[in-house]
Amino acid sequence: MNQYRPKDMAVGLSESFKVTITQKMLENFLEITSDTNPLHNDASFAKERDYKDRVAYGMLTASFISTLAGVYLPGKYSLIQSVETKFVRPVYVGDELTVSGTVINTSEAAGQSEIKVLITNQNNEKVLRGVLKVGFLNE
Amino acid sequence: MNQYRPKDMAVGLSESFKVTITQKMLENFLEITSDTNPLHNDASFAKERDYKDRVAYGMLTASFISTLAGVYLPGKYSLIQSVETKFVRPVYVGDELTVSGTVINTSEAAGQSEIKVLITNQNNEKVLRGVLKVGFLNE
Numbered sequence: 348m349n350q351y352r353p354k355d356m357a358v359g360l361s362e363s364f365k366v367t368i369t370q371k372m373l374e375n376f377l378e379i380t381s382d383t384n385p386l387h388n389d390a391s392f393a394k395e396r397d398y399k400d401r402v403a404y405g406m407l408t409a410s411f412i413s414t415l416a417g418v419y420l421p422g423k424y425s426l427i428q429s430v431e432t433k434f435v436r437p438v439y440v441g442d443e444l445t446v447s448g449t450v451i452n453t454s455e456a457a458g459q460s461e462i463k464v465l466i467t468n469q470n471n472e473k474v475l476r477g478v479l480k481v482g483f484l485n486e
Numbered sequence: 487m488n489q490y491r492p493k494d495m496a497v498g499l500s501e502s503f504k505v506t507i508t509q510k511m512l513e514n515f516l517e518i519t520s521d522t523n524p525l526h527n528d529a530s531f532a533k534e535r536d537y538k539d540r541v542a543y544g545m546l547t548a549s550f551i552s553t554l555a556g557v558y559l560p561g562k563y564s565l566i567q568s569v570e571t572k573f574v575r576p577v578y579v580g581d582e583l584t585v586s587g588t589v590i591n592t593s594e595a596a597g598q599s600e601i602k603v604l605i606t607n608q609n610n611e612k613v614l615r616g617v618l619k620v621g622f623l624n625e
Contacts, residue, residue: 348522366520375514380549381505383487384556384564386623396623405566406545406552410519413545417523425523427544429572484525484535 349422353483356453356460362419363447366411368403370440376407403438408475411446412464416481420448420462424484428459432477436468443469448479458483488561492622495592495599501558502586505550507542509579515546542577547614550585551603555620559587559601563623567598571616575607582608587618597622 349362373387385392386402393401409432416425438444445467452461464477488501512526524531525541532540548571555564577583584606591600603616 372518375518376549376552379511379514379546380553382553382556384552385562386565387556404552404556406549406569407518409569410515410545410549413515413523413543414519414521417521417526417543423524426525427573429570430545430548431568431570433568434566 348418349420350424351421352424352486353453353455353458353460356421356450356455358450358453360420361447361449362415363445364414364419365443365445367443368438368440372407373403373440376404376410380404398437400439403440403442405432405434405475408434408438408444408466409477411444411466412477412479415446415448415464416462416479420450421460421481421483424486426482426484428480428482430477430479432464432475434475436472436474438468438474444474487557488559489563490560491563491625492592492594492597492599495560495589495594497589497592499559500586500588501554502584503553503558504582504584506582507577507579511546512542512579515543515549519543537576539578542579542581544571544573544614547573547577547583547605548616550583550605551616551618554585554587554603555601555618559589560599560620560622563625565621565623567619567621569616569618571603571614573614575611575613577607577613583613
């Protein structure tokens with residue numbers, strides 16, 4: 348787990364990790380949210396609307412922003428203040444996503460950093476674009 | 487499950503539901519994300535920083551925006567395009583949250599609606615404020 352402090356958050360600092368979307372993740376997300384929407388739970392419904400299979404919840408893909416902030420950038424002392432996400436392409440079970448964050452703005456004095464988030468799939472297609480603002484817990 | 491279509495999305499239309507945050511939800515979220523950040527996993531770490539217990543992941547609270555869109559507003563034909571969230575107060579295991587959405591802007595022609603999201607706790611304190619943009623799948 349990284350432990351970046353405000354002084355370490357240089358503009359351009361970047362961290363990334365990979366994660367493969369599993370059926371178990373969709374089941375866990377359904378258990379948390381009770382979001383029974385058929386796009387995410389009924390392959391026939393999704394296929395009738397030109398998706399190749401049931402689609403992973405957008406907010407499930409967005410969940411990895413939690414990991415990005417809490418483990419990678421800034422890591423241990425992260426305190427998420429806000430998140431903006433755009434869902435630009437569907438994600439399916441089996442997709443291998445690369446979640447990356449880059450510091451685009453930072454104030455050591457305010458103890459706040461702005462991080463651009465990009466999530467791409469195994470075909471290097473963007474599936475999610477976002478911006479994350481984080482503060483810092485005391486050491 | 488509601489089935490609002492673009493023509494039904496009048497400005498001011500509102501839907502809400504309640505959910506209680508459980509330890510199992512945090513476990514499921516950890517299993518999905520591998521976000522092992524101590525603020526969410528180590529009560530001592532959180533208490534040393536003036537939280538009353540370990541804090542629920544902000545993105546776990548934000549996950550209920552998926553339910554709001556996919557089940558309630560607009561429901562079955564929802565297609566989430568973007569989400570903006572601000573985390574304004576910590577959420578703990580045992581908190582009973584009210585998740586509510588209100589249509590603030592809509593275009594029947596474009597098939598797109600903007601929904602203001604508010605999540606409050608059992609003390610009627612705001613814990614999350616957000617804006618959700620949704621499109622619509624074919625019937």
